[in-house]
Amino acid sequence: MSTVFVARSRALQNWASDVGLTLHVYKVGVAENGAEAAVEALNAGTHAGRADWELLAGEEADGLDEAAAIEKVALKETLVDPTYYPQIKRAPGIFKVKPANVENHFIVREALEGQQIKRLKLTPEHVATYLIRMARG
DSSP states (O other): OOOOEEEHHHHHHHHHTTTTTTTTEEEEEEHHHHEHHHHHHHHHHTTTGSSSSEEEEOOOOOOHHHHHHHHHHHHHHHEEEEOOGGGGGSSOOEEEHHHHHHHHHHHHHHHHHOOOOOOOOOOOOHHHHHHHHHHOO
């Protein structure tokens, strides 16, 4: 069973902030052997030149492959071009996320569910939940 996951690297986020991308860059991926094992593999392989990846969220996604997940998320968020930034070493699935999109997602969801709409203080876990929902389509 495949698992869609979202991970972040603080070193990558600091670098992205320094070069003008944004502080909000996250890795979206799909793994067959679980999200924890996938993040361990990211660290072992120094994915995007970083070895400090941490798992933010993971969710089972039957029949979803990584290319399809990346394509679905890319409809809403900006995929960082790995050929334009040689520092990330051609790593696929890294997204530049707009916090306003994440906040709007949760506000609309609350409104549709009939809940009282409240101001949301975004956390990395909110961003991960948002990206997983986008990947699952």
